[in-house]
Structure formats: C-alpha cells, structure tokens
Amino acid sequence: ELRAYLTMGILTDRFVLDNRHDLLNCLRRCNIAAKWRILHRRTSNPIFYDIVCVTSDQATADPKLEGEFAVNDTHLVSLLLLSSQLEMQLKDIFQQLLEKKENIWISCRSKAGKMMDDLAHYFKGDQTLARVSRHDGLITWFTAMGEEIRALTYEDGDHFTVTGRKIQLCVQALEEVEQYDSIDRDVQVKTFLVEARGLLLQMARAVGINEDICEDIRWISDMSYGIESVKSYVKIIHSRVTKDPSNVNLLQGFFMKLSSSLDAPVERLKQLNSPDATRVTDYYSLQLVSFVRKVLEIVPISVFGLVVQMSDIIERRLLRLPKKVAADQLIAFSQTGERYKLAMMAHEISIFADGILAMENSFIGGKEVNPRKLLDDGLRKEMVQHVSELMNNLLQFDFSADTETITSMTNHQSAAMRSLSSLSSRLEGFQSALECVEDYVCINSLKMWHGEMSRIINYNVEQEVNKYLLKKVLDSDSKFQLRVIPIPRFARTPNEPTCINFMGRILSMLLKITDTQYTTYSLERIGWFLGDGTEVC
Numbered sequence: 001e002l003r004a005y006l007t008m009g010i011l012t013d014r015f016v017l018d019n020r021h022d023l024l025n026c027l028r029r030c031n032i033a034a035k036w037r038i039l040h041r042r043t044s045n046p047i048f049y050d051i052v053c054v055t056s057d058q059a060t061a062d063p064k065l066e067g068e069f070a071v072n073d074t075h076l077v078s079l080l081l082l083s084s085q086l087e088m089q090l091k092d093i094f095q096q097l098l099e100k101k102e103n104i105w106i107s108c109r110s111k112a113g114k115m116m117d118d119l120a121h122y123f124k125g126d127q128t129l130a131r132v133s134r135h136d137g138l139i140t141w142f143t144a145m146g147e148e149i150r151a152l153t154y155e156d157g158d159h160f161t162v163t164g165r166k167i168q169l170c171v172q173a174l175e176e177v178e179q180y181d182s183i184d185r186d187v188q189v190k191t192f193l194v195e196a197r198g199l200l201l202q203m204a205r206a207v208g209i210n211e212d213i214c215e216d217i218r219w220i221s222d223m224s225y226g227i228e229s230v231k232s233y234v235k236i237i238h239s240r241v242t243k244d245p246s247n248v249n250l251l252q253g254f255f256m257k258l259s260s261s262l263d264a265p266v267e268r269l270k271q272l273n274s275p276d277a278t279r280v281t282d283y284y285s286l287q288l289v290s291f292v293r294k295v296l297e298i299v300p301i302s303v304f305g306l307v308v309q310m311s312d313i314i315e316r317r318l319l320r321l322p323k324k325v326a327a328d329q330l331i332a333f334s335q336t337g338e339r340y341k342l343a344m345m346a347h348e349i350s351i352f353a354d355g356i357l358a359m360e361n362s363f364i365g366g367k368e369v370n371p372r373k374l375l376d377d378g379l380r381k382e383m384v385q386h387v388s389e390l391m392n393n394l395l396q397f398d399f400s401a402d403t404e405t406i407t408s409m410t411n412h413q414s415a416a417m418r419s420l421s422s423l424s425s426r427l428e429g430f431q432s433a434l435e436c437v438e439d440y441v442c443i444n445s446l447k448m449w450h451g452e453m454s455r456i457i458n459y460n461v462e463q464e465v466n467k468y469l470l471k472k473v474l475d476s477d478s479k480f481q482l483r484v485i486p487i488p489r490f491a492r493t494p495n496e497p498t499c500i501n502f503m504g505r506i507l508s509m510l511l512k513i514t515d516t517q518y519t520t521y522s523l524e525r526i527g528w529f530l531g532d533g534t535e536v537c
Helices: 013-018 020-040 046-052 073-099 101-122 136-150 160-177 187-207 211-220 224-243 245-271 277-296 298-316 327-334 336-357 371-394 406-441 445-468 502-513
Strands: 362-364 367-369 519-522 527-530
Touching: 013 020, 013 073, 013 187, 020 046, 020 073, 020 211, 020 224, 073 101, 073 211, 073 224, 073 245, 101 136, 101 187, 136 160, 160 187, 224 245, 224 277, 224 298, 245 277, 245 336, 277 298, 277 371, 298 336, 298 371, 298 406, 336 371, 336 406, 371 406, 371 445, 406 445, 406 502, 445 502
Parallel strands: none
Antiparallel strands: 362 367, 519 527
C-alpha cells in the first residue's frame, strides 16, 4: 500500500482530497509498525528479540514471508525511508492545498454553475444538433440549481460542516434528478451530472482542509523515541545507497522526519520559558546535523569511487586519439565497450547528484543544512584523500648511501622517472574523469582540482620545513589544514626516515641524482648531465 501511494503520478491534488483519510491511516499504521519494531529491538530478552527480529539466515526478500511481526533491519529501514517520503510529500501537498483552497473552491463552483446553465439551455430544445424536446420543468430546475450552486459561499470564519451539508444537499438533488426518464435515457446529460457532482464533492473536500491536518501529520510522524536507535542503521542506509543510487531521493524525507524530533527535548523548557531552551536546541541541532553529514558522506564516497574507476579506464584502456585517424582504424579507436562503461558510470554519478541536488536547503533547529555544499565538501575530501595516498605511495625512492656510483645513480634516476611518470598519468586520469562528470554534479572541477592540489603541496612543504624550525607549525595552526576537508598525514618510510613526507623525498631524490661528483649543470641546456652526455634531470 505504501509503495502504491509513492508511485509517480499517484499523489495528485484530487487524489489526496478524495483519499485523505486513507492516506493518514496508512501513515499511522506505518509509524506504529516502525515504532513497535524499533523499541522492541532493544530488548535484552532473547525470547522477545527472536519474536521481533529476523536473523540473516532467516531473512527473505519479502517481509510478508517472515511472519506478522519479525522483520530484519533492512526492511525496517525501508519502512522508515518510504514512510518518511510519503509524509514529506503529503505535507507539501496539503500546504499547497491550504494556499490555493479558495481558488479551488471558486473554480469548482464556477464550473458546476456553468454546467447547470448548459443543461438548462440544452432542454430548451432550440439547439441545432440536440434532438430533445423542450422541457420547461427541467429548464426551471437546472436554472435554480445553478443559482443555488453560485450562492454557495466560503469564508474562513464559517464552520466547514455547514457548508458541507449545503453541498451534500446539492449532490443529493443531482442524484435524484437522474431518475427522470428524459434524463436517464440521455447519456450526455448523465455524464454532465456525474462531473458536476464530482466538482461539488471536490468543493466539500477542499473546504475541509485546515491547519489541523498538518499538525496531525506532525504528531503521527514524530520520531523522538528513536533518535538513538536510528544511528545503528547508518551502515544499512549506506549499503542501500551504494546498491541503488536512486535511494538518495528518499533521504530528504528521512531527515525532515528526524528534524521534527527536536521539539520533544525542549517542549517543556519552552512552556516554562526557560533560558536554557536555546542552548538545548542548539545541542540537539548540532547532533542531528552531524548525523545528516554522516549519512550523506556515502554519496561523495560512491561518486568519487566511480570517478576513480573512470580515471583507470581513461588512463589505461582508452587509446589516445591522434590528430588524424585513418578510416580503417576508426573501429579500433572507437572502443565502444570501454566508452559504454564510462557512460554507465556517468549515469550512476548523475543519479547520485540528482538525489543530492534535488534536496532543498533545510533548517534543523537553527542550523542550515546545504546538501550541495555537503556534496562539494565530500568530493573535495575524497579527492584530497586519494591524491595524498597516491603521492605517498608512488613517491618512494630506494637509494642507499653506500652504493653511490654512476650505475646505481642512473638506475635510481630511471626508477624515479618511472614513478613520476606513473604519478603524472594517474593524476591526468583523475583530472580528466572529474572534467567528464563536472556537469552532472554541478561543480567547477578545474577550480577544485587546482585549489586542492595547491593546498596539498603547500601543506606538505610546510610540514617538511618544520624539522628546520624551532617553533613548529601544528595542524591546528596551519592555514592549509581544514577540519571539514583534512589533509592526511602518513608515517615516514623506512628507506628515508629523515623525510617527513613525499616533498622531502622528492627533494632528497633530486639532490642525489644531481650529485656534483657525477653530474654537471648546463646553463644552455637547462639540465643536469653525466660525463657521457646523458641527461639525468
């Protein structure tokens, strides 16, 4: 039932007005089921736990097959996400209906009155194509009914029950008039009457919409009882998002459901006008914002994981296109299989991005949560982590001091160039992959790339210089280190323990391969050369 309501195109204004009570009952049953299972899962009694919970061995794809009560955590998370999505959509629809309730009333009243006038004119029998005899009684009746419908008034101060009874009398009269033989035999007239009754019922349902419905939804969806429990479901949410990126669209409703729980801890404090209410609200707001960040961090992790795979294909598998390609080589350069994989990965990234970018800025307590900013920070964090690891792993050189000969130095220079060449190609692959997906995630990839690369280099230079300074620059004092997007630090390598990071190792490598005992600097060639003319740097 819940999935049926969430099917695209089902929750229209008319459907919500016609099935308001069924929708609220569905929400109520879903929240009762979720509350019962969340609270009883915390029991320490193994007998009760087995009644409520299903082990991984007993889990099935369909929760209906697991018994009336026992479901696993995955199905419980599905229930929470889907019910919160329905709650969010109903809140939005009811808010819109409240804003345009008067317009709906006026529009339906005008259409229904016009239909009565059309029917009265129809029974005059003077229309060219209307094969109906004149009926003065029906003309008078439909004219009077049109006037009665136009006389219906809607004022915010009137009780909707009085107006509803007047509308019900009009609907009943339209049902009774169908019993006349001249109307019962005319399909067109009966269709008009059915449509008119539908408009009148729409008016009755619209006038019954008030602020109490939104308040009812807020109380039904309250989840203040399970704030601590939902923290244990973060891994399950991450798993769902990783397997199906479209689940990102369900997270906004889930966060809005949790934000409503902030009222419970401070409700009594606000009633007492306590000065501590603001501080308590700020505390719980920060806790909830931290939880939102923790849940959403899977999105940039998954996106950058796909970017890494794309960079691997671009770097290692795609052929570089020359300026001119022979006609008989077009098939070889097309590489449709690899480009299809790239297209599929870009599509997955677009689904992740759509889910995040569709989320609106929301205030949790007094704190604003900007999903787009979270996505940007997450991508930067993952990029900094991957690039730092790449530089730390590839820029490691083995050059023993007791074997400083021309042969060993040449071998070391060749190994160093291979490491630098490998690093260069990997970084180019990363940059190309980011440029491929920048339009999908709405980021300036080139600006982000250069900004974070500059920060990584400057930070590692700053830390390498620390060993020459009396007053060290700590991470907390560094202008290049950020709390949200930290630059990782790595242990020193056993081959060069005196170097703090890769910048020190690069400098040490350059000093060793340009040793003046074996090399000479050429000002004209701008490079270092061995005695036999071989360029080393």
